[in-house]
Amino acid sequence: MTAPPPSQHPPRFLALADGSFGPMSSKTANACLRYTPGRVAAVLDAAQAGRTAERVLGFGGPVPVVATLDEGIALGATAVLVGIAPPGGRLPDAWRALVARAASLGLDVWSGLHTYLADDPLIAEAARAGGATIVDLRRPPADLVVAAGRVREVDATVVLTVGSDCNIGKMTAQLQLRDALVARGRRAAFAATGQTGILVEGRGIAVDAVVADFIAGAAERLTIEASEGADIVLVEGQGSIIHPSYSGVTYGLLHGSLPHAMVLCHQPSRRAIVNQSWVPLPPLPELVAMHEAAARPLRPAPVIAVALNTVDLDDEAARRAVAEAEDATGLPTTDPVRFDPGTVVDAIERFDAARRGA
Amino acid sequence: MTAPPPSQHPPRFLALADGSFGPMSSKTANACLRYTPGRVAAVLDAAQAGRTAERVLGFGGPVPVVATLDEGIALGATAVLVGIAPPGGRLPDAWRALVARAASLGLDVWSGLHTYLADDPLIAEAARAGGATIVDLRRPPADLVVAAGRVREVDATVVLTVGSDCNIGKMTAQLQLRDALVARGRRAAFAATGQTGILVEGRGIAVDAVVADFIAGAAERLTIEASEGADIVLVEGQGSIIHPSYSGVTYGLLHGSLPHAMVLCHQPSRRAIVNQSWVPLPPLPELVAMHEAAARPLRPAPVIAVALNTVDLDDEAARRAVAEAEDATGLPTTDPVRFDPGTVVDAIERFDAARRGA
Numbered sequence: 001m002t003a004p005p006p007s008q009h010p011p012r013f014l015a016l017a018d019g020s021f022g023p024m025s026s027k028t029a030n031a032c033l034r035y036t037p038g039r040v041a042a043v044l045d046a047a048q049a050g051r052t053a054e055r056v057l058g059f060g061g062p063v064p065v066v067a068t069l070d071e072g073i074a075l076g077a078t079a080v081l082v083g084i085a086p087p088g089g090r091l092p093d094a095w096r097a098l099v100a101r102a103a104s105l106g107l108d109v110w111s112g113l114h115t116y117l118a119d120d121p122l123i124a125e126a127a128r129a130g131g132a133t134i135v136d137l138r139r140p141p142a143d144l145v146v147a148a149g150r151v152r153e154v155d156a157t158v159v160l161t162v163g164s165d166c167n168i169g170k171m172t173a174q175l176q177l178r179d180a181l182v183a184r185g186r187r188a189a190f191a192a193t194g195q196t197g198i199l200v201e202g203r204g205i206a207v208d209a210v211v212a213d214f215i216a217g218a219a220e221r222l223t224i225e226a227s228e229g230a231d232i233v234l235v236e237g238q239g240s241i242i243h244p245s246y247s248g249v250t251y252g253l254l255h256g257s258l259p260h261a262m263v264l265c266h267q268p269s270r271r272a273i274v275n276q277s278w279v280p281l282p283p284l285p286e287l288v289a290m291h292e293a294a295a296r297p298l299r300p301a302p303v304i305a306v307a308l309n310t311v312d313l314d315d316e317a318a319r320r321a322v323a324e325a326e327d328a329t330g331l332p333t334t335d336p337v338r339f340d341p342g343t344v345v346d347a348i349e350r351f352d353a354a355r356r357g358a
Numbered sequence: 359m360t361a362p363p364p365s366q367h368p369p370r371f372l373a374l375a376d377g378s379f380g381p382m383s384s385k386t387a388n389a390c391l392r393y394t395p396g397r398v399a400a401v402l403d404a405a406q407a408g409r410t411a412e413r414v415l416g417f418g419g420p421v422p423v424v425a426t427l428d429e430g431i432a433l434g435a436t437a438v439l440v441g442i443a444p445p446g447g448r449l450p451d452a453w454r455a456l457v458a459r460a461a462s463l464g465l466d467v468w469s470g471l472h473t474y475l476a477d478d479p480l481i482a483e484a485a486r487a488g489g490a491t492i493v494d495l496r497r498p499p500a501d502l503v504v505a506a507g508r509v510r511e512v513d514a515t516v517v518l519t520v521g522s523d524c525n526i527g528k529m530t531a532q533l534q535l536r537d538a539l540v541a542r543g544r545r546a547a548f549a550a551t552g553q554t555g556i557l558v559e560g561r562g563i564a565v566d567a568v569v570a571d572f573i574a575g576a577a578e579r580l581t582i583e584a585s586e587g588a589d590i591v592l593v594e595g596q597g598s599i600i601h602p603s604y605s606g607v608t609y610g611l612l613h614g615s616l617p618h619a620m621v622l623c624h625q626p627s628r629r630a631i632v633n634q635s636w637v638p639l640p641p642l643p644e645l646v647a648m649h650e651a652a653a654r655p656l657r658p659a660p661v662i663a664v665a666l667n668t669v670d671l672d673d674e675a676a677r678r679a680v681a682e683a684e685d686a687t688g689l690p691t692t693d694p695v696r697f698d699p700g701t702v703v704d705a706i707e708r709f710d711a712a713r714r715g716a
Contacts, residue, residue, distance in 0.1 A: 114569060114571065146603040146604070147602050147603045148602070148603065148633075148634065149602050149634060149636055149637075152636070207570060208569075208570050208571040209569055209570065209571070210569070210570055211472065211566075211567060211568070211569065211570070212565060212566045212567065212568055212569070212570050212573050212606065212607045212610070213472065213566040213567070213603070213604060213607060215570050215606040215607075216602060216603055216604070216605065216606060217603065241609070242655040242656065243613075244505050244506070244507050244574060244613050244614075244616075244656055245504040245505045245506065245571070245574055245575065246504070246571060246574070246610075247574065247609055247610060247613045248570065248573040248574060248606040248607060248608075248609050248610020248611070248613070248614075249570045249571060249573075249606060249610070250606075251599075251605055251606050251609035251610070252570070252605060252606020252607070252609070252610075253606070255601075255602050255605045255606070256602075256606075258602075275506075276506065276507060278507055278510070279507075279655065279656055282655060290651070290655075293648070293651065294652075297600040297637065297640060297648075298600065298602055298637055
């Protein structure tokens with residue numbers, strides 16, 4: 001989807017995260033809680049019912065965690081949000097009945113899964129009966145074309161987040177950097193490339209959901225669209241160029257968006273790709289060199305900063321990790337969620353000014 | 359599709375190549391003429407009607423080029439083959455009526471386009487009326503899963519062709535190498551990854567047509583399937599890791615098939631990506647290094663040979679190009695179509711023996 005979702009009123013979500021609500025899981029629910037908390041009525045996770053989002057995540061305020069759909073409705077939910085992104089993106093069988101029941105009661109269904117819920121006969125029929133709308137965030141536009149380097153005509157400075165692994169902070173870093181740049185008065189836009197980013201931003205294309213030949217074409221289009229009225233476009237990265245399942249998406253996104261510069265995202269505690277322990281993570285300087293080499297044949301782009309995700313470290317360890325990454329790479333480094341993102345924002349502004357010859 | 363196409367009798371094709379029949383275009387028709395010439399009744403190209411395939415291509419024997427559908431039917435065609443692979447893979451509007459008419463007359467429709475012809479109401483209705491079957495070679499299996507390195511359990515030696523650009527000989531090289539290995543008594547299998555390879559081989563998955571998250575998963579699956587009963591699996595490469603439109607497919611195929619070794623394909627006369635002149639082709643040694651670097655984080659794989667496409671050179675220039683590539687890379691080099699592929703076949707056998715510690 002590139003147009004805003006079709007709902008007339010901002011939805012109030014019951015975010016489904018049953019059995020998985022936590023800081024490093026339930027990615028879609030978490031982003032919604034961080035960036036649009038007013039849209040979340042409650043989170044559904046029976047195992048943590050009675051707590052608040054703040055207590056589970058460290059952010060999200062007093063949004064309650066509940067055990068049942070009915071409690072969510074009682075709290076004002078007008079839609080259910082399928083807030084997980086499992087491998088392959090398919091809906092767990094156990095959730096189908098719950099979502100169908102919600103739809104039959106008139107709650108809209110927002111989903112970021114690969115399996116489009118509007119194509120699920122059970123859920124579609126329930127939505128029809130209940131007068132509910134189904135918003136499949138990942139469904140790509142029907143009129144994609146293959147990439148042809150059109151993005152080179154964009155005047156804005158394009159910055160892409162890249163990472164050592166999936167689910168490591170590439171979207172969150174860009175949202176934090178965007179907010180900081182806007183606070184400095186810069187015309188900075190966020191280009192969403194995944195279901196969660198699209199949910200937060202209201203537009204974008206899920207590049208992992210397009211037909212493979214169109215990855216770069218989708219990246220080109222969403223970068224061009226985000227550049228309208230912006231001087232800096234912050235493209236949400238996906239996956240990792242060393243991820244055995246998703247590297248094609250990552251690489252196509254890099255060559256389609258043709259960034260002028262990259263920000264490398266990493267979680268210091270990770271030693272290997274999650275769930276693929278046979279792929280160890282290279283040291284940061286090697287990751288920097290690999291990304292610059294991958295970009296070079298099309299448009300050279302330096303890695304200009306490092307954004308760490310230190311969610312599982314205490315403050316002292318987090319500060320040490322930042323210092324170590326800075327030491328190893330020679331690049332400005334921060335955790336843009338935990339600490340002031342200023343040092344990385346400075347790097348982007350310096351790069352932008354140098355590029356424009358200012 | 360991974361099962362053989364559903365037709366009961368081998369089809370006799372009228373290969374549609376109107377306005378494009380030639381050595382470096384009409385890729386699907388050409389591969390069919392080279393590897394399964396008995397299946398081609400005629401080629402449709404009004405501009406070259408009256409000639410033979412041999413005269414236009416330099417191979418394909420006496421298969422006639424005709425100007426109309428009716429001539430093709432008179433020559434015994436039982437199916438039309440959409441024998442072009444345009445950017446994005448969509449059916450030219452002008453061809454829809456022709457294909458629909460063929461279907462309404464009972465000719466089966468075989469297509470390698472991204473636009474599935476079975477989903478085209480006009481053509482689907484014509485096929486229903488005419489009792490014709492529509493075979494969409496590119497339609498992926500519905501049950502793909504994301505890659506997880508399962509291909510590492512394959513005992514066979516996996517060799518992937520990679521290339522400096524699209525449409526440069528990656529499929530043809532593998533088919534020539536497969537035939538030569540089989541002639542030496544080796545159990546070698548061809549793993550098809552594109553519509554033309556699937557047409558020739560009768561099985562495979564078009565990795566450029568799957569949802570982007572499943573590129574590597576599709577590559578993993580087709581490599582595992584091809585390895586059954588084979589000691590050497592020759593995986594058909596796609597695109598190029600420097601191609602601005604398709605690099606994601608290429609890179610995902612590399613990380614999904616996890617080759618033990620690679621053969622680099624190149625056309626010496628090309629200086630830049632076709633239709634993307636802003637991307638110059640790096641020198642061969644640099645291409646070798648780039649591919650080895652891309653493979654390394656998951657499974658190190660050397661480039662062990664170079665396969666040139668010298669179709670547009672005379673014999674002397676072709677021999678010189680082979681010698682120059684050999685000199686530049688230090689690797690066994692040939693044009694496996696024009697010359698004896700033995701030197702590259704030797705390289706594969708040596709690599710296989712060394713890998714197995716023989």
